Amino acid sequence: xxxxxxxxxxxxxxxxxxxxxxxxxxxxxxxxxxxxxxxxxxxxxxxxxxxxxxxxxxxxxxxxxxxxxxxxxxxxxxxxxxxxxxxxxxxxxxxxxxxxxxxxxxxxxxxxxxxxxxxxxxxxxxxxxxxxxxxxxxxxxxxxxxxxxxxxxxxxxxxxxxxxxxxxxxxxxxxxxxxxxxxxxxxxxxxxxxxxxxxx
Amino acid sequence: xxxxxxxxxxxxxxxxxxxxxxxxxxxxxxxxxxxxxxxxxxxxxxxxxxxxxxxxxxxxxxxxxxxxxxxxxxxxxxxxxxxxxxxxxxxxxxxxxxxxxxxxxxxxxxxxxxxxxxxxxxxxxxxxxxxxxxxxxxxxxxxxxxxxxxxxxxxxxxxxxxxxxxxxxxxxxxxxxxxxxxxxxxxxxxxxxxxxxxxx
Numbered sequence: 001x002x003x004x005x006x007x008x009x010x011x012x013x014x015x016x017x018x019x020x021x022x023x024x025x026x027x028x029x030x031x032x033x034x035x036x037x038x039x040x041x042x043x044x045x046x047x048x049x050x051x052x053x054x055x056x057x058x059x060x061x062x063x064x065x066x067x068x069x070x071x072x073x074x075x076x077x078x079x080x081x082x083x084x085x086x087x088x089x090x091x092x093x094x095x096x097x098x099x100x101x102x103x104x105x106x107x108x109x110x111x112x113x114x115x116x117x118x119x120x121x122x123x124x125x126x127x128x129x130x131x132x133x134x135x136x137x138x139x140x141x142x143x144x145x146x147x148x149x150x151x152x153x154x155x156x157x158x159x160x161x162x163x164x165x166x167x168x169x170x171x172x173x174x175x176x177x178x179x180x181x182x183x184x185x186x187x188x189x190x191x192x193x194x195x196x197x198x199x200x
Numbered sequence: 201x202x203x204x205x206x207x208x209x210x211x212x213x214x215x216x217x218x219x220x221x222x223x224x225x226x227x228x229x230x231x232x233x234x235x236x237x238x239x240x241x242x243x244x245x246x247x248x249x250x251x252x253x254x255x256x257x258x259x260x261x262x263x264x265x266x267x268x269x270x271x272x273x274x275x276x277x278x279x280x281x282x283x284x285x286x287x288x289x290x291x292x293x294x295x296x297x298x299x300x301x302x303x304x305x306x307x308x309x310x311x312x313x314x315x316x317x318x319x320x321x322x323x324x325x326x327x328x329x330x331x332x333x334x335x336x337x338x339x340x341x342x343x344x345x346x347x348x349x350x351x352x353x354x355x356x357x358x359x360x361x362x363x364x365x366x367x368x369x370x371x372x373x374x375x376x377x378x379x380x381x382x383x384x385x386x387x388x389x390x391x392x393x394x395x396x397x398x399x400x
Binding site for chain 1 (some may be wrong): 244247248249250251256257258259261262265266269270272273365368369370371380381383384386387389390393400
């Protein structure tokens with residue numbers, strides 16, 4: 001009966017990573033599933049006029065403190081990547097392709113990508129890195145290589161990002177529960193109350 | 201022994217208002233007092249390049265949902281003011297003057313200003329409104345009128361804002377506990393853990 005939770009995220013988003021480690025368990029606690037929806041914040045920022053957190057004067061300094069402290073608060077391993085932010089086009093295309101093949105492997109790929117980047121300091125913007133991680137979760141590296149360059153997959157990602165923007169998504173993580181929008185891993189307490197009470 | 205918590209806020213900030221209703225109780229629970237420090241976000245935004253939440257494309261729509269929902273979540277009465285955002289120069293100057301006269305009345309004035317604006321839809325940018333509220337909390341309206349125009353008080357506010365920026369403050373509420381910075385009423389859970397554990 002309950003509709004799935006829509007979870008929008010960018011693979012280069014620290015708070016998206018923290019959310020990725022928490023959202024399935026939170027949803028499952030209330031009998032929900034989660035649709036994972038990678039987006040490209042670069043495209044979103046062109047509409048909103050916003051900029052990557054670490055590039056905003058004053059806010060940038062604070063952000064790096066808050067990434068680490070929020071990770072400790074949520075009990076998630078975190079290391080600020082040396083390359084930040086990065087392009088997540090390849091990672092997002094690989095995910096959309098993987099999802100068509102095998103939903104469980106796609107989710108495993110998403111976790112592998114996020115953990116490689118935010119825990120092991122691996123630059124996941126590079127095609128070879130994305131392909132290696134595809135292989136590690138049991139997906140075909142050759143098929144993944146083809147998919148990343150496939151116009152159909154490129155279009156699918158572009159349309160997904162446009163759809164997210166049309167729905168009002170302007171950051172990562174961005175979560176819809178029954179069409180109610182929640183921005184940020186720091187809204188998980190409100191999400192939980194919403195799931196528990198059916199809205200407040 | 202414990203140092204006071206520094207609480208920076210703008211009188212036109214919705215999340216600052218929510219924080220204002222919570223911070224003294226939270227601090228008292230851990231044996232702390234709170235220094236209330238009004239700032240002017242307009243001056244801060246000139247440095248950060250940021251803009252009022254409601255004026256950012258996409259984010260503006262979400263913000264108005266989140267103000268109301270966050271208020272319900274925290275159990276604080278809230279009504280989105282018709283005039284928003286507004287200048288808080290007069291309110292801030294009145295507070296700084298009041299604080300020199302009587303700390304308890306200054307805090308009562310701060311609550312009166314915030315509640316007038318975010319609960320009763322009163323435009324607190326107007327001098328007469330600020331003076332009326334000064335009177336309601338037992339301060340001299342005539343002295344308050346003089347103070348708002350007093351160059352010494354003007355300079356005090358300007359220096360306070362510059363000091364906040366120099367310390368890295370870029371939003372409201374912005375809270376320091378033992379020099380650890382926390383931005384947003386949605387960091388109150390982390391602030392509480394910090395107070396409880398002495399840092400994490």
